[in-house]
Amino acid sequence: MSPTPDTAPSDDAHADRRLRDALGDVGRAFFDFPSLLAVQRAAIPPIARGENILVCAPTASGKTESVVAPLVWRLRQRPTSGTAGPRLLAVAPTRALVADLVARLEQPLARIGWRCGAQTSDFAGADSTPDVLVTTPESFDSMLVRRVHRKEGELVGHLLASVGAVFVDEAHCFDSTARGDQVVFLLTRLRKLRESGLARGWIREATIQVCAASATISEPDVLAERLLGTGARAVLCPGARPxxxxxxxxxxxxxxxxxxxxxxxxxxxxxxxxxxxxxxxxxxxxxxxxxxxxxxxxxxxxxxxxxxxxxxxxxxxxxxxxxxxxxxxxxxxxxxxxxxxxxxxxxxxxxxxxxxxxxxxxxxxxxxxxxxxxxxxxxxxxxxxxxxxxxxxxxxxxxxxxxxxxxxxxxxxxxxxxxxxxxxxxxxxxxxxx
The missing domain is CATH 3.40.50.300 (P-loop containing nucleotide triphosphate hydrolases)
Incomplete structure (x- = not known):
């Protein structure tokens, strides 16, 4: 059953347990603590329903897990692509953040039998076919161009054809910048790749879900549509320290x-x-x-x-x-x-x-x-x-x-x-x- 309770009961602990249990082993792997954070309560249901969501919340509020966990849960409900390659692509603005994301996601993903890896100049030669691949826009671009699979000269696949969901971390870094426009074009190319892969029989379905996490920004719904596509919306969790x-x-x-x-x-x-x-x-x-x-x-x-x-x-x-x-x-x-x-x-x-x-x-x-x-x-x-x-x-x-x-x-x-x-x-x- 999809974890989509639209109204939480008065007992927050019961509501948190119900939401965590709805995510099954993914919920237990990512949220192994008594209470969920506010941003997790707000973000998990719409993402688990398949919506393209931009989660806006202050620093250190639990945004990353609130996006990645329901994306992983949803991918596990869908049939595998039929081609080897990552199922979730995470895009981060800096190589330092890529390394940090890998370290942060490795343990909960390992609990469900998934592997997490990275592809940047810092990780040259690393395994590029984990279940979750973390990268920068520049390496994302390079993979789209170079990671084509051929057999006897014939095009038979692509590394990223298997990607069914994308997570853009620290999306405010891409707001109204050249790199942000680059990410928009890269996501368009990835969608085209998935459509081509479906037509060629590489994958079984071409749907791709795109979600993001951001610090507090002005006009979040505008950024959501601009970066994630038509129909995307923002989920806001305000809060600030003195x-x-x-x-x-x-x-x-x-x-x-x-x-x-x-x-x-x-x-x-x-x-x-x-x-x-x-x-x-x-x-x-x-x-x-x-x-x-x-x-x-x-x-x-x-x-x-x-x-x-x-x-x-x-x-x-x-x-x-x-x-x-x-x-x-x-x-x-x-x-x-x-x-x-x-x-x-x-x-x-x-x-x-x-x-x-x-x-x-x-x-x-x-x-x-x-x-x-x-x-x-x-x-x-x-x-x-x-x-x-x-x-x-x-x-x-x-x-x-x-x-x-x-x-x-x-x-x-x-x-x-x-x-x-x-x-x-x-x-x-x-x-x-x-």
Missing amino acids: IEILTKDQCWLRLDQSLSPRAVTDLLPNVSAPAELGEVLWRALESGECRKALVFVPSRSECDRLGRDLRRLLNKRRAIWVDSHHGSLSREHRRRAEREFHQYRDAVLVATNTLEVGVDIGDVDVVALVGAPPDTSGLLQRIGRGGRRSGVTRLLPLPRNRVEAAALASQMVCAVGVQLEPKVRFRRWDVFPQ
Whole structure:
């Protein structure tokens, strides 16, 4: 029976158990805990019915499992494709997130006898025919072009012809971007491949379900239709942790909607030099109240430079682990940095947007922002990496000039009320010929 209760009884525990049991062994594999999260209660029924759904919820709210579990359950109810290859394709914006998703999904999938693998430049030579294949848009494109099966020169199949469902993780990263348009075209090509595979007898049916998970964004239903296709819709699970900022007077101030952007601007420090930035960060760390800091910077060169400067400046005061994380570093360096940041008690990790999305790095006491993110949604995503254990997000805003201070202040005030700027959306047709 499909797990589609449209109204939950007053007993939440009973409702959760009924929903989990409806997913059978998949439910037990993914949700081996007493209570489901709100996002899981909202997302599982429509996805299990076969709808194309965009799940929008704050960071660390359980979005991934709320999408993947019902997709896997539904695929197991359908006949196998008749051709070897992955049944679920997961698309993530970064290689770091691909690795994290594989680590996150391997165990629950193994409990039902499914394998999870990855296909990116970090996983060259890896098994490309697991049941769930995690990849980036670029590797997805490459597989569509190259992974054709031929026998004696005749076309007999394709690696991705077996894919019956697609999961797009961190979909807000693809909102109104060239890579987002690339994903739209890739999904269209995959649908055409499935139709061709059905006509050639490779597979038994061509239906493909496409779902996604996203941080809180403006106009989610617009993104759902644009990315997932006509008829797709968004499931919203709002919620936000309180935000506290460290002012230039070294006081933690909880933001509320009564504060104006101008008033917040006047509270921010000005850190035009690395030494000033290091001093402000040290003030946040020295009391011992905040011992782990994640520092976001705008570029890779700044990431390397600031990582070196902070290592030198902070270790003059106390033994603190400091490292950098960005896409140009080797996979081994990135994974080691993630692991060691997780392990060390006193640690500072300087990163670009590679750590803006879902990679598990453990508890973060304070998030520092050097400069302003592109928009309020980006700020919410970055600061969402902190405060998961305490329930309060502590933010260290580090503007380098008055323009950045004004932008940060405006974004922080909007973030308190989750007031997001609408996106300017247009199709980038230059992606099409590529």
